[in-house]
Amino acid sequence: MPDPAPALDAVTAGAFLLVLAIVVPVAGLLAAFAAGGRWVERIALTTLPLGLAIAVAIAIALWRTDAPIVYLLGAWAPPLGVALRADGLSALMMAITAVVICGVGIFACADFRIPAGATEARAPFAFWILLLAIWAALNMVFVAGDLFTLYVALELLTFAAVPLVSLDGRAETLQAALRYLIFALLGSAFYLVGSALLYGAYGTLDIVLLSHQLRAQPATLVAAALMTVGLLAKTALFPLHLWLPPAHAGAPAACSAVLSALVVKGSFFIVVRLWFGVMPGLPGSAAAQLLAALGAAAIVLGSIVALRQERLKLLVAYSTLAQIGYLFLMFPLALDPATARLASGGALAGGILQAISHATAKAAMFMSAGLLYAALGHDRISGLAGVARALPLSVLAFALGGMALIGPPGSGAYLAKTLLLQAADDGGQWWWTVVIQAGGMFTAGYWLLVLVHTLARGDASAALRARVSRLQEAAALALALCSLLLGLFPWDAYLAIPAGAAASNPLTLKALSSLLWPIVGGAVLATLLGRSGLPPARLRVENLLVAVIRPVRRGVLVLSGTIERLDGALRQWPVAAISLLVIAMLLGAAMQAAQSLD
Amino acid sequence: MSIASVFALCAAAAVGLGLYGLLVSPQPLRKILAFNLLGSGVFVLFGVVARRGAAAGFASDPIPQALVITGIVVAFSATALAVALLLRLLQVSGSATLAAHSSARSSRDPAGT
Numbered sequence: 012m013p014d015p016a017p018a019l020d021a022v023t024a025g026a027f028l029l030v031l032a033i034v035v036p037v038a039g040l041l042a043a044f045a046a047g048g049r050w051v052e053r054i055a056l057t058t059l060p061l062g063l064a065i066a067v068a069i070a071i072a073l074w075r076t077d078a079p080i081v082y083l084l085g086a087w088a089p090p091l092g093v094a095l096r097a098d099g100l101s102a103l104m105m106a107i108t109a110v111v112i113c114g115v116g117i118f119a120c121a122d123f124r125i126p127a128g129a130t131e132a133r134a135p136f137a138f139w140i141l142l143l144a145i146w147a148a149l150n151m152v153f154v155a156g157d158l159f160t161l162y163v164a165l166e167l168l169t170f171a172a173v174p175l176v177s178l179d180g181r182a183e184t185l186q187a188a189l190r191y192l193i194f195a196l197l198g199s200a201f202y203l204v205g206s207a208l209l210y211g212a213y214g215t216l217d218i219v220l221l222s223h224q225l226r227a228q229p230a231t232l233v234a235a236a237l238m239t240v241g242l243l244a245k246t247a248l249f250p251l252h253l254w255l256p257p258a259h260a261g262a263p264a265a266c267s268a269v270l271s272a273l274v275v276k277g278s279f280f281i282v283v284r285l286w287f288g289v290m291p292g293l294p295g296s297a298a299a300q301l302l303a304a305l306g307a308a309a310i311v312l313g314s315i316v317a318l319r320q321e322r323l324k325l326l327v328a329y330s331t332l333a334q335i336g337y338l339f340l341m342f343p344l345a346l347d348p349a350t351a352r353l354a355s356g357g358a359l360a361g362g363i364l365q366a367i368s369h370a371t372a373k374a375a376m377f378m379s380a381g382l383l384y385a386a387l388g389h390d391r392i393s394g395l396a397g398v399a400r401a402l403p404l405s406v407l408a409f410a411l412g413g414m415a416l417i418g419p420p421g422s423g424a425y426l427a428k429t430l431l432l433q434a435a436d437d438g439g440q441w442w443w444t445v446v447i448q449a450g451g452m453f454t455a456g457y458w459l460l461v462l463v464h465t466l467a468r469g470d471a472s473a474a475l476r477a478r479v480s481r482l483q484e485a486a487a488l489a490l491a492l493c494s495l496l497l498g499l500f501p502w503d504a505y506l507a508i509p510a511g512a513a514a515s516n517p518l519t520l521k522a523l524s525s526l527l528w529p530i531v532g533g534a535v536l537a538t539l540l541g542r543s544g545l546p547p548a549r550l551r552v553e554n555l556l557v558a559v560i561r562p563v564r565r566g567v568l569v570l571s572g573t574i575e576r577l578d579g580a581l582r583q584w585p586v587a588a589i590s591l592l593v594i595a596m597l598l599g600a601a602m603q604a605a606q607s608l609d
Numbered sequence: 610m611s612i613a614s615v616f617a618l619c620a621a622a623a624v625g626l627g628l629y630g631l632l633v634s635p636q637p638l639r640k641i642l643a644f645n646l647l648g649s650g651v652f653v654l655f656g657v658v659a660r661r662g663a664a665a666g667f668a669s670d671p672i673p674q675a676l677v678i679t680g681i682v683v684a685f686s687a688t689a690l691a692v693a694l695l696l697r698l699l700q701v702s703g704s705a706t707l708a709a710h711s712s713a714r715s716s717r718d719p720a721g722t
Binding site for chain 2: 159162163166170173174177180181182185186188189190192193196197199200203204206207208210211214584585588589592
């Protein structure tokens with residue numbers, strides 16, 4: 012494009028779609044709230060296809076015009092008015108949100124049914140209304156054009172997400188919800204301070220206007236550091252993850268799926284908007300490396316603690332923690348060394364693709380974990396023997412979801428990994444190559460640990476307490492398959508993907524061997540670090556191997572036990588709050604150092 | 610020292626006290642109150658920005674006031690939600706703490722008895 016400054020005062024074609032994307036879920040929510048009773052579910056289920064259609068329409072409109080869609084509220088142009096803007100990133104995130112919410116909606120029909128005879132039940136009423144509220148808030152996050160609208164959307168998202176955690180009303184989940192709420196509020200206060208400082212310095216909070224005016228002055232750097240760290244607290248990046256494991260593991264399955272797949276992506280998306288949209292030239296290399304270092308620590312700690320869990324839902328929650336770390340690896344890789352600016356190139360595309368494929372895959376994993384829990388009455392990993400024979404489709408959904416996270420050729424995660432590795436190669440940042448490959452091995456590790464237990468010989472069908480609905484299994488399977496096939500989607504229309512990354516043949520020996528290594532490494536990690544141990548060996552060779560492995564395993568388990576205790580210490584309230592302040596200071600110092608170098 | 614500086618210092622003090630409360634007090638109700646104090650500090654900061662007329666060049670800028678009203682509504686809703694959760698927690702468990710070990714104990718008790 013010859014004109015670097017996009018038109019600000021023009022409402023483009025298809026702009027009403029952006030309004031509809033927010034208004035339709037809100038209208039559904041209000042109608043459901045007013046109607047009550049059995050109408051709540053009916054209204055919510057009618058809103059789902061409508062919202063999906065709007066998201067698809069926005070994606071098609073963007074693909075046709077190839078320029079951002081802009082809507083000006085009340086026809087007032089920024090800085091006086093407020094704009095809604097949708098670019099490729101927003102369209103993709105909105106589309107994947109719609110897909111996941113529809114999947115969760117189908118899954119939740121069976122779980123949140125009003126019992127016969129009753130006219131209304133508390134949990135279904137709250138669930139459907141909050142589901143629509145989360146959808147509206149997420150769409151608002153994706154299309155908001157200024158930092159204050161983003162703040163409001165972020166708060167709406169938190170308020171809708173917190174009650175989902177404690178929907179069953181047990182004391183543990185209420186406690187988890189309260190922890191989540193107070194820590195999230197601390198994060199949003201930091202974000203609000205940052206936006207006050209930015210408004211004071213520049214007189215506008217519009218993303219495009221700010222990106223043209225931003226200068227490196229103390230107020231800007233402080234604002235940038237505070238806003239970033241506030242968002243990190245809401246995204247639960249290590250070491251600010253005190254609220255995530257109990258909240259995501261304690262919620263009902265459908266709620267965990269939404270929280271883990273979508274809600275943490277909302278604040279992650281605002282970090283991306285802030286760093287790539289508002290201040291691409293400001294953070295510099297040191298701050299970006301710091302973010303990715305926290306991400307790398309999240310991968311290692313999250314995966315090791317996941318391998319030590321005895322309960323399946325906690326394992327999946329810790330896997331989310333590790334995958335959130337993966338999302339932050341793109342920041343130093345996106346930094347253009349020549350200009351010291353964050354470039355919207357392959358690395359950004361890789362990070363967004365990772366977020367999208369994690370959303371679908373993790374929703375499928377939480378759903379199938381919930382199905383196993385409902386059928387067995389427990390989710391102890393060591394008690395899963397024989398489940399694969401008793402509930403083949405649920406286990407298949409879990410297997411495919413986990414597989415999609417590891418990234419076989421053709422999946423979204425494979426394309427994301429290819430893009431990130433390529434960016435690391437181009438930038439000469441070999442240490443992130445190591446982290447990305449190790450992350451794949453860890454993912455394969457906890458995936459294999461669960462699969463081996465479900466495939467072990469045992470009679471689970473006798474222990475089944477409840478029947479599993481085929482519709483729920485189908486919803487989980489569909490989301491897992493969606494994640495596995497994401498790599499085949501034509502992404503070029505929405506993301507800046509370097510030529511050749513997507514076109515490579517997925518069935519070559521090289522591509523297949525890229526899948527083999529994580530699985531071999533994962534098998535070793537699961538054998539050494541898995542606390543639930545391995546199913547009893549039946550062959551003599553296996554016995555021999557066990558004899559060799561046992562002493563090594565004992566030593567490694569002591570080490571991973573220490574890491575688990577470290578995680579426990581980090582999740583204490585004062586420690587997490589102090590880490591928040593320390594990270595804010597480090598980020599500010601890193602940005603200041605980058606500026607004084609220039 | 611100008612009026613704006615005095616108010617800015619007050620804002621900083623309120624934010625600092627709120628942060629301190631959020632950090633050290635173990636009771637959730639005190640944490641909620643500390644969050645409100647922190648929030649008030651931020652709102653005063655917006656007031657200072659409005660008073661200075663910001664970069665927009667107005668004598669006193671009305672936009673930060675609009676932002677503050679929205680912020681107050683958000684903080685009010687957040688407080689209401691947090692207090693509701695806290696009351697429910699008190700009803701269900703008989704105690705209102707956020708310490709992780711107490712939940713572990715309460716879940717272990719039924720098995721032990």
